[in-house]
Amino acid sequence: MNILIIGNGMVGYKFCEKLVAKSNSNQFNITVFGEEIRPAYDRVHLSEYFAGKSAEDLTMAPASWYAENNITLHLGDPIAQINRTEKTVDSHKGLTVPYDVLILATGSAAFVPPIPGTEKNGVFIYRTIEDLEMMTAWAKKAKKGAVIGGGLLGLEAAKAMIDLGVTDTSVIEFAPRLMPRQIDEVGSNVLKTKLETLGLKILTNTNTSQILGDDAITGMQFANDSKIDVDMLVISAGIKPRDELAKLSGLTVGQRGGIVVNQKLQTSDENIYAIGECALFEGMIYGLVAPGYEMAQIVADNLIANINNSPLGVRSFSPYDMSTKLKLIGVDVASFGDPFANGEGITSVAINDTNKGVYKRINISADGKTLLGGILVGDAEQYNMLLQTVKNKVVLPPNPEDIILGSRGGEEVAGAGITGLPDDALICSCEAVTKGMICNSVTENNCETIDAIKKCTKAGTGCGGCVPMIKDLVTHTLKANGKIVHNVLCEHFNYSRQELFDLVKINKLKTYDEVLNMFGKGDGCELCKPPVASILASLWNEIILKKGNDTAQDSNDRFLANIQKGGTYSVVPRIPGGEITPDKLIVIGQVAKKYNLYTKITGGQRIDLFGAHLSDLPNIWEELIDAGFESGHAYGKSLRTVKSCVGSTWCRFGLHDSVSFAIKVEERYRGLRSPHKLKGGVSGCIRECAEAQSKDFGIIATEKGWNLYVCGNGGSKPQHALLLATDIDEETCIKYLDRFLMFYVKTADPLTRTATWLNKMEGGIGYLKTVVIDDALGMNTQWEADMANHVDTYECEWKAAIETPELRKRFSHFVNAPEEKDPSAKFEPMREQVKAKDWK
Amino acid sequence: MIAEATTTTWFYACNVQDVPLNGGVCVKYNDVQIALFHFSRRNEWYATQNECPHRMQMALSRGMIGTLGEEPKVACPFHKKTFSLKTGECLNSDECAIKIYPVKIEDGKVFIGVE
Ligand code: SRM
Ligand SMILES: Cc1cc2nc3c(=O)[nH]c(=O)nc-3n(C[C@H](O)[C@H](O)[C@H](O)COP(=O)(O)OP(=O)(O)OC[C@H]3O[C@@H](n4cnc5c(N)ncnc54)[C@H](O)[C@@H]3O)c2cc1C
Ligand code: SF4
Ligand code: FES
Numbered sequence: 001m002n003i004l005i006i007g008n009g010m011v012g013y014k015f016c017e018k019l020v021a022k023s024n025s026n027q028f029n030i031t032v033f034g035e036e037i038r039p040a041y042d043r044v045h046l047s048e049y050f051a052g053k054s055a056e057d058l059t060m061a062p063a064s065w066y067a068e069n070n071i072t073l074h075l076g077d078p079i080a081q082i083n084r085t086e087k088t089v090d091s092h093k094g095l096t097v098p099y100d101v102l103i104l105a106t107g108s109a110a111f112v113p114p115i116p117g118t119e120k121n122g123v124f125i126y127r128t129i130e131d132l133e134m135m136t137a138w139a140k141k142a143k144k145g146a147v148i149g150g151g152l153l154g155l156e157a158a159k160a161m162i163d164l165g166v167t168d169t170s171v172i173e174f175a176p177r178l179m180p181r182q183i184d185e186v187g188s189n190v191l192k193t194k195l196e197t198l199g200l201k202i203l204t205n206t207n208t209s210q211i212l213g214d215d216a217i218t219g220m221q222f223a224n225d226s227k228i229d230v231d232m233l234v235i236s237a238g239i240k241p242r243d244e245l246a247k248l249s250g251l252t253v254g255q256r257g258g259i260v261v262n263q264k265l266q267t268s269d270e271n272i273y274a275i276g277e278c279a280l281f282e283g284m285i286y287g288l289v290a291p292g293y294e295m296a297q298i299v300a301d302n303l304i305a306n307i308n309n310s311p312l313g314v315r316s317f318s319p320y321d322m323s324t325k326l327k328l329i330g331v332d333v334a335s336f337g338d339p340f341a342n343g344e345g346i347t348s349v350a351i352n353d354t355n356k357g358v359y360k361r362i363n364i365s366a367d368g369k370t371l372l373g374g375i376l377v378g379d380a381e382q383y384n385m386l387l388q389t390v391k392n393k394v395v396l397p398p399n400p401e402d403i404i405l406g407s408r409g410g411e412e413v414a415g416a417g418i419t420g421l422p423d424d425a426l427i428c429s430c431e432a433v434t435k436g437m438i439c440n441s442v443t444e445n446n447c448e449t450i451d452a453i454k455k456c457t458k459a460g461t462g463c464g465g466c467v468p469m470i471k472d473l474v475t476h477t478l479k480a481n482g483k484i485v486h487n488v489l490c491e492h493f494n495y496s497r498q499e500l501f502d503l504v505k506i507n508k509l510k511t512y513d514e515v516l517n518m519f520g521k522g523d524g525c526e527l528c529k530p531p532v533a534s535i536l537a538s539l540w541n542e543i544i545l546k547k548g549n550d551t552a553q554d555s556n557d558r559f560l561a562n563i564q565k566g567g568t569y570s571v572v573p574r575i576p577g578g579e580i581t582p583d584k585l586i587v588i589g590q591v592a593k594k595y596n597l598y599t600k601i602t603g604g605q606r607i608d609l610f611g612a613h614l615s616d617l618p619n620i621w622e623e624l625i626d627a628g629f630e631s632g633h634a635y636g637k638s639l640r641t642v643k644s645c646v647g648s649t650w651c652r653f654g655l656h657d658s659v660s661f662a663i664k665v666e667e668r669y670r671g672l673r674s675p676h677k678l679k680g681g682v683s684g685c686i687r688e689c690a691e692a693q694s695k696d697f698g699i700i701a702t703e704k705g706w707n708l709y710v711c712g713n714g715g716s717k718p719q720h721a722l723l724l725a726t727d728i729d730e731e732t733c734i735k736y737l738d739r740f741l742m743f744y745v746k747t748a749d750p751l752t753r754t755a756t757w758l759n760k761m762e763g764g765i766g767y768l769k770t771v772v773i774d775d776a777l778g779m780n781t782q783w784e785a786d787m788a789n790h791v792d793t794y795e796c797e798w799k800a801a802i803e804t805p806e807l808r809k810r811f812s813h814f815v816n817a818p819e820e821k822d823p824s825a826k827f828e829p830m831r832e833q834v835k836a837k838d839w840k
Numbered sequence: 841m842i843a844e845a846t847t848t849t850w851f852y853a854c855n856v857q858d859v860p861l862n863g864g865v866c867v868k869y870n871d872v873q874i875a876l877f878h879f880s881r882r883n884e885w886y887a888t889q890n891e892c893p894h895r896m897q898m899a900l901s902r903g904m905i906g907t908l909g910e911e912p913k914v915a916c917p918f919h920k921k922t923f924s925l926k927t928g929e930c931l932n933s934d935e936c937a938i939k940i941y942p943v944k945i946e947d948g949k950v951f952i953g954v955e
Contacts, residue, residue, distance in 0.1 A: 045934070052893050052936035491909070513862075513881065523881050524862075525906030526915035526922070551863030555902050555917030558863075563917050567898050813898075815854045815865035815876070822866075824873075824891075824898045839895040 001028050001307060004089060004099035006079045006245065008034030010043055011276030011292035012105030013060045018300035020069045027307055030071045031097055033089070035078035036128060039063050044289050047156055049132050050163040058129070082249035084269055101271055101303065104259060105296075106242035108277040108287070112235050113148070117211025123233045126157045135234070136164060142232035145169035146220060148208060149236040150178040152326060157234040158200055159330070166232055170201040172220070174237075177204055182324060182335035186352055187377045190359040194331040194378060239287050241278045254280040263316035265299050273299050281317060290429040291320035297432060321429070323373075323387050325380055332380035337373025337390035338363060346372065349401045353378075360404040362386070369395050371403075384469045392425045419476065427473070428466045433459035438470060442477040450474070489750070490527035492520045497675065498747050501535050510540060512552035530554040531750040534637055537673035538745045541793045543800045544636075544673070545807050556635035559811065560798055561617055564610060565836035566825045569617060571597065571609040572634035573624050574670060577644040577662035577682070578605030587627040595620055598833045604641035604679070606632060611834055613821045615812045621798045630796040633671060637751075639678045642666035643691065647684030647701070654684035655701035661730065662690070665699070668734065669741065671794045675748040675757075678741070693721045696754040697737060705729050710740055710768070713755035722758070722765045725773060735784065739772045742783035848942065848953040853887075856948045864914070866890050866901035867952060874941060874952055875901035877925060879912055886925035887941035887952045892916040894935050 003019070005012050012032065019028060034040070041058040049058065056062075066073040074091065081090040088098045110125035112118055122142070124135050139145075145166035147158045150173030161169040171178075177188035178195075192202045207223035211233065219229045241258040252260040252268040258280025265273045265281075275295035277287055286292060298315045305314070323336035342348070345366025352359045358378035365372055371389045376382065382404065388394070389403070397403070423436030441447045441456045453470055454460050460467045488494050493516075495503065500519065509515045515532050516524050529552040537544050544553055545560075556562050561569035573588070588607055592599045595616050597609040612620055621631075633639060644662030648654030662682040669678070681692030682699045692698025698709040704727040712721030725736055748757040761767060770776040801807045812818035826837035853867040853876055861880040866873055873890035890898050895918060903914045905925065912925040921935050928937040942953035 048934065048936070053934075054936070057936060492906075522909075523879070523907040523912070525908065525913070526904040526920060527906075529904055529906065548861050551860050551904070555899075555904065559902065563899065563902070565897075810860065813866055814868040814873075815858050817868045820868065822873075822898055839897070 001303075002098055002100045003028050003030050003103065003303070004097060004101070005030070005032045005103040005105055006089070007105035007107055007242075007276070007278070008032050008036065008040045008073070008075065009105060009107040009276065010040055010060065010289055011107070011296050012103070013040035014293050015103060015105060015275060015296035015300055016066070016069070016071055017061070018297050019303070020071070022300065022304050023307075028303075030069075031074070031099075032066065032071060033074045033077055033079050033091055033097075035076070036130075037076040038129065039066065039073065039075065041129065043127070046126075046129070046132065047160050047163075049129065050136070050160050055129050079245060082245065082272075084249055084272075087271065099271075101273070103299065104246060104267070104272065104274040104278055105276045106245060106274075106278045108239040108241045108285070110235060111238040111240040113208075113237050115148075115208050115211060117213070117217070118235065120211055120213050121216040122213075122231055123211060123217055123235065126153065126160070126234050126236050132160075135160070135232075138232055139164035139166050142166050143168060144228075144230050145232045145234075146228065146230045147171050147234045147236055149173065149238065150175070150202070150204065151181065151236070151238070152179060152324060154234075154236040155179070155195070155326065157236045158195075159198075161232070161234065162199065167199050168201075169199075170203055170228060170230075171195070172206050172208060172222075173202070173204045174207050175204065178202065179326075179333065179335075182339060183333065183375045183377065184340060184361065186350065187333075187359050187361065187375045190352065190354070190357055190377045191331060191333055194357050198330055239277065239285070241280065241285055243278055243280075246274065246278075254283070258285050261317075263318070264302060264314060265295050265317055275299055282319060284319070286320055286322070288322065288324065291322075293430060294320060294432065321387075321391060323390075325383050332376065332378060332383075334376045334380040334383040335374070336376075336383065336387040337371065339373050339375045341372040349404065351404060362400065362404055364396065364400050368400065371396060371400070374404075384466060388421050388425055388427070388469070392421055394420045427469055428457075428459035428461075431458040431461060433457045435473060438473050439477045442474055443481060448474060448478065489531055490525055492516065492522045492524050492528050493532075495519060497531050497535070497750050500532065501539070501746055504532075504535050505539055510536065510542070511547050512536070512549055524552070526554075530557070530637075531675075533557070534673050534675065534750070537638075541671070541673075541790050543795060543797050545797065545801060545810075550807075550810070557637075559614065559617065560621075560631065560635060560801060561612070562635045565839055566827075567614075567822055568610070568825050568836065569612045569614065570634065571612050571617070571620055571624070572602070572606060572632040573629035574632040574666070575606040575641075576666040576670075577642060577659050579644070579659055579663060584627060584629065587624065587629075591620055591623050594623075596827075596834060598835060605643050606641060608634070611827060611836065613813070613825065615818065615821060618802045618808050618811050622802050625796070625799050625802070631671075631798040636671075636673065637676050638671060638673045639666065639669040639680070642669075642680035642682060643695070644682050645684050645687075645689035647682075651684055653687060655703060656684060656706070658682040658684035658690065658699075658701060661699065661706075664730075665734070665737070668791055669737075671797070672741065672745070672790055674741070674745045676751050676753045678754070694718065695721060697721070697740065699733060702727050706733050708733050708736055711754040711758040711765075713753050715753070717755075719755045719759075724765070724769060736772050738787035739780050739783045740768070742786050743768075743771060743777075743779070848955060850944065850951040850953050853950045853952045856945060856950060859950070862905060864901040864903065864905065866898070869952070869954060872954075873898055873901075875903075875914070876943065876950065876952065877901075877905055877914065879905055879925070882912065884912065884925075885943040885945060885950065886912065887943045888914065888923065888925065888928060889939040891938075892918060892921065892935075893930075893938060894919055894921045900938070 040060045077091045077093045079089045080092050088096050090096050110127050145161040147154050150171050158171050177185050209223045210221040212219040221227050243253045243259045246259040247253050259274040261274050261279045267274050276292040301315050326333040341363035348363045350361040360376050362374035363372040370393045421435050425435040427435050447453045447456045460470050512532050533552040592609050597611050600608050602608045642662045642665050644659045647658030679695045680697045681690040681695040683690040683692045684701050693709050694712045694714050698721045700707045708725045709721035710724045713719045813822040827834040828837050859865050859878040864875050864877040867876050875888050875890040877886045890901050903916050905914045913922045915922045922931045923938050928940040944951050
């Protein structure tokens with residue numbers, strides 16, 4: 001049977017793939033005609049071309065794939081005519097080829113509204129690689145850009161303009177809001193504010209009346225008579241199905257375009273099918289890739305069933321879900337199910353957090369049982385879950401709002417998790433893979449990683465939006481199968497941090513390689529090196545850059561500084577308790593001036609100097625150390641600062657000398673390597689000016705002594721510290737702190753702050769008290785000795801680095817030109833100082 | 841992949857001991873920055889472009905190296921995108937692939953091949 005496909009776009013290609021995957025060779029004689037000069041490429045990820053992807057990277061399958069599968073591919077040769085009576089097609093280059101079955105996969109073109117001036121140079125559409133090539137060339141001299149269309153594609157085009165360096169870009173939308181088909185007005189406003197922070201100007205309710213300029217565009221005029229200057233314009237105002245060939249050959253087309261198809265995707269001629277963006281099904285064009293793939297699958301399945309006389313019933317296409325998530329733009333936007341559902345009894349719950357720029361809306365059925373659809377702007381993490389909840393009509397929990405608010409009682413929201421989904425829930429809609437298929441490949445084929453699942457089922461290989469869900473499904477299935485989902489570090493270590501901590505200690509291992517040889521496998525990675533290096537540092541307190549452990553340190557630890565935008569580093573000398581002499585302040589000023597560093601008072605009561613070149617770091621630190629400073633460990637997972645308030649030395653309310661105590665504590669624990677960073681605070685009275693209760697440990701003066709609080713946190717999930725002991729003296733306070741910190745260092749998972757560690761601890765603060773105060777684990781003597789050892793062996797690692805030639809040598813950008821600095825580190829002036837040049 | 845018949849020029853980058861064990865350094869070749877890695881655990885040498893395609897930062901030489909299965913890789917210090925040291929392909933997201941260069945060692949000297 002001769003199958004001829006017109007159009008080699010995403011859907012045309014997918015059809016070929018599906019057909020050859022399931023048919024026996026020689027059953028079909030497949031020919032493809034494509035108008036573009038390249039084999040089908042991934043149009044969905046077209047914008048990544050600007051991020052450096054080449055045409056080859058985007059290719060769905062190279063020309064050799066078609067040859068290997070006996071598919072005759074004619075590229076750069078569009079079909080000019082279909083002769084339905086003879087059942088042949090004529091190509092532009094003059095070929096005439098017969099067909100038994102003809103597949104139209106001609107896709108769509110950009111819709112260009114009839115505005116005078118669209119033919120001018122500098123006006124582009126955004127659909128093919130050629131369009132992108134032309135845009136790239138033009139953008140080099142363009143300064144002011146505009147995009148007509150504030151929909152899905154328009155916003156993507158606007159982001160592309162920014163990526164091309166045309167940062168002064170306006171988005172012009174005719175409708176009163178952005179993405180009118182996907183989100184409501186409130187959502188649009190939130191999105192607008194977010195996009196404006198990216199530097200885009202958003203003009204809604206704006207109708208372009210003319211494009212100005214002689215040969216090339218110079219501006220745009222709007223219906224309200226206002227004008228803007230523009231030297232580059234992208235029109236992205238919607239799509240127009242490519243039905244011209246179908247129309248010419250007398251097939252039925254829709255009034256507003258599109259080739260009319262039935263449930264089998266047949267056109268008005270039963271031997272001709274239309275799939276993808278050119279097909280009009282029940283009055284609807286599906287401008288997304290997933291429904292196009294579904295159409296390809298159905299036609300391929302039916303043709304194969306037909307030729308094999310398979311008893312399987314004919315598969316048919318039904319209205320397809322148009323849920324979408326916006327990609328690339330740097331703002332999460334998603335809409336799913338029916339985003340605007342309203343009607344009798346239907347309720348909508350919405351949260352609009354203008355502070356965080358997050359808007360979420362869900363629409364709930366009249367009986368309160370099912371989710372109909374919704375909108376997410378600013379935070380679309382729940383998109384997949386919510387989409388599945390809609391698609392599978394999962395019964396909602398009693399308080400449906402919990403699913404967007406997050407459960408507040410600490411317990412998982414029942415009914416809304418992956419466990420609640422039926423086996424036939426479609427997880428990957430691009431490749432039509434269900435929950436059952438994924439769980440099966442875990443159980444039957446031992447696919448335990450995302451990559452294995454991708455290989456085995458193809459799930460997650462399309463748009464990739466389902467990958468987080470696949471991950472959850474894998475973990476969940478492994479657990480359900482009784483496989484321990486061990487809290488292991490990574491593929492190289494089958495141990496949790498705590499287990500490894502004990503093993504390293506008992507075996508007295510001193511280097512990363514020893515630990516890997518003895519307890520790991522393979523050659524390590526960025527997930528296991530830092531925690532192991534941190535364990536070694538916590539246990540032995542040796543200079544972290546020695547013994548070949550330097551390259552096992554996270555980059556910031558390896559260079560004893562935080563890497564910042566542009567590749568320069570920040571310098572933070574320790575200023576214990578925030579107390580500093582005028583002389584030291586002067587030195588900081590002098591050093592900053594000499595090395596042209598931006599200086600800022602930090603939130604931790606000290607001074608950060610930003611913008612240091614790698615090769616300047618040792619010189620800067622040498623000068624600081626000469627003046628009596630030492631490392632502030634701002635780069636390490638270790639003690640940062642102990643904030644203080646001025647206390648009884650000056651403050652009329654001060655009960656004790658909080659500054660002296662803060663300095664004492666900071667100097668005791670400085671350099672202590674821990675699972676995450678540690679911060680402390682000491683306040684001189686309950687007015688709490690040092691904010692001690694928001695720290696990992698906080699000490700507050702009372703009439704009788706000190707109250708000790710632990711496990712507070714700022715950051716994204718702030719949490720107040722809890723009271724561990726009341727009215728204790730300094731000595732007891734330090735003893736408790738020694739124990740508390742060592743307990744944490746020994747048992748917490750990597751990158752877990754004390755607050756999260758406590759939250760996960762069975763028995764909570766009550767248990768912690770019995771350990772730290774009543775010695776429930778019998779470890780306290782040991783921990784106090786460990787801490788004493790830490791205090792005795794502490795050394796400033798920056799001092800060691802500058803004094804050890806082979807360590808110092810590592811601080812240069814070019815190994816073969818150590819005196820030269822990285823020419824790509826660029827600065828811009830700002831308020832009499834400098835800032836890092838923005839990255840692209 | 842198609843082997844191309846271009847001529848490779850080898851330039852002297854540095855000495856073996858200038859590169860930290862299981863780590864990288866940045867080598868300057870005219871205006872090009874090349875990240876050179878000594879994966880001493882596997883007794884292998886690799887060279888790639890120094891620029892991370894994610895945010896165009898000249899930083900891969902300061903990244904941490906390791907393996908994913910058998911594939912040697914480097915993680916960018918900025919946002920931990922990882923790239924294969926063998927093929928340059930991005931392994932944990934869809935950043936574009938980085939350029940790789942051949943490396944050879946002669947008499948304790950490291951040479952990198954450029955076209
Ligand atoms: C400089 C500073 C901001 C400022 O200009 O004030 C700052 C800057 C950074 N903070 Fe911070 N934080 C600074 C005070 C804070 C505070 C306030 C405080 O300490 O009182 C907090 C909230 C309190 C807390 O930690 O509980 C804070 C919570 C964070 C977090 C979130 C931690 C969490 O538990 O959620 C991160 C991210 C992380 O560590 O993973 C972070 C990470 C960072 C990093 C390291 C991000 C990075 O990797 O580049 C920034 C490095 C700057 C640099 O190169 O030196 N920073 N950061 C402050 C330095 C304090 C200091 O002297 O060391
Ligand atoms: C920038 C951009 C971003 C997108 N983002 C997303 C997204 O995030 N998610 C999503 O689901 N979808 C997205 N899409 C839409 C998606 O790309 C399309 O749905 C998909 O490409 C449709 O596939 P198709 O094969 O029907 O059409 P196309 O890919 O357009 O292919 C049709 C092909 O047929 C050729 N052709 C036309 N007429 C003839 C003829 N007479 N003879 C021979 N060949 C002919 C055309 O030249 C073209 O190569 C995006 C589109 C663009 C442009
Ligand atoms: S709040 Fe964010 S941006 Fe500000 S310093 Fe901390 S990490 Fe950097
Ligand atoms: S710059 Fe390399 S990962 Fe972001």
